[in-house]
Every structure is written in C-alpha cells, then in structure tokens.
Amino acid sequence: MSMSGEPAGLRERKKLKTRATIRREAFRLIKEQGYQNTTVEQISAAAEISPRTFSRYFPTKEAVLLSDDHIAPIVSAFVEAPAELSVIDAYRHAVETTFGALTDDQREEAITGQRLMYEVPEARGLLYTEYVRLIDQITEALTKRPDQPTGELERRVLAGAIVGVLIAASHNTPLPGDPISRCLRVLDQKLK
Incomplete structure (x- = not known):
C-alpha cells in the first residue's frame, strides 16, 4: 500500500522491497561485525546491489539506521x-x-x-x-x-x-x- 492507501505499483513495491533488503542486511552485518567494521560495499554485496544503488536509497551508511x-x-x-x-x-x-x-x-x-x-x-x-x-x-x-x-x-x-x-x-x-x-x-x- 502507498501512503495514500492506494495499492502500490510494481515499481514502488520493488523499491520498498529493495530498501527493506538493504536495511535487513545492514542490520545483520552490523550485528555480526559491529557498525565501524561494516562497509557500504559489504552491505551492498549482501543485498545484491551495487554501492551506487545503495546511495540512491541511503545517502550515507548512517542513514540506513x-x-x-x-x-x-x-x-x-x-x-x-x-x-x-x-x-x-x-x-x-x-x-x-x-x-x-x-x-x-x-x-x-x-x-x-x-x-x-x-x-x-x-x-x-x-x-x-x-x-x-x-x-x-x-x-x-x-x-x-x-x-x-x-x-x-x-x-x-x-x-x-x-x-x-x-x-x-x-x-x-x-x-x-x-x-x-x-x-x-x-x-x-x-x-x-
């Protein structure tokens, strides 16, 4: 569902799913390795995206939190x-x-x-x-x-x-x- 209560389109659902995957993988890696030892590159690899794609969803590593x-x-x-x-x-x-x-x-x-x-x-x-x-x-x-x-x-x-x-x-x-x-x-x- 979108913010307006309308069903989200395929593109929007895919964006939401990607964002959730990035956060889930970031949290998993941070839990395993600690925040300082976790890089954007590691999060991106775990989420199966590029670091550039990561930056489209989150401008900084801190923003994923x-x-x-x-x-x-x-x-x-x-x-x-x-x-x-x-x-x-x-x-x-x-x-x-x-x-x-x-x-x-x-x-x-x-x-x-x-x-x-x-x-x-x-x-x-x-x-x-x-x-x-x-x-x-x-x-x-x-x-x-x-x-x-x-x-x-x-x-x-x-x-x-x-x-x-x-x-x-x-x-x-x-x-x-x-x-x-x-x-x-x-x-x-x-x-x-």
Missing part, C-alpha cells in the same frame, strides 16, 4: 485524526495508530534501527536533522488540522513542543510506545 519510513504515515494520520482531538492528542493518536499497524518484522526492524541510532555516535547528527525535518512537517500539517493557529510561529512552537517530547521520551528507548503516549498526555494536560 534511520526509521524515517514511519514519518509520512504518522504525519498523514495526524492530519486525519478526529477533529475533536487536541493537537497533542491527535499526534499521540497518529503515533499509536501507525506503530500499532506494524507487522512483527517491521516492528523488529524499527526497534533495531532505533537502538543503533542511539548507539552509533556518527548517527546522532542525523537524528537532529530528522527531528528538525519533523518539526517542519508537523508545522505544515497543522495548517490542515481544524481550529489550529494560523500563525507560522505558533504552529512551529507547537510542533517543537511535540518533537521535544519525542526526544525526551524516546532517547535510548527503541520504538515509541507507552513512554511517548504518557509524555504526550502530560504535555497536553499542561497546555490546557
């Missing part, structure tokens, strides 16, 4: 969350819905990627970049939610508060779950 496949569905679910939910509850609903729909394999891959993101020092800068990108996406998504601030600054502050909670709750904690939901509830209560 990032579970950014969940960002677009979360933002989409946030926009589509019931109108009566507060901004924070709508985001909590989106996270719970998206991660609740993962298969066991997808969940395991996301947990592995999250764990490695915090263990590998080279990946920490990538985390910051992704958090800033998420702030931008939530800020834009707020324009599509009913009764939300019309001012860019207010939307960005709300988005930053949500991402701040994500950072605080998920640091060294693979995959969002109860800690993030609880922390988002605290933020929601304090904003009322």
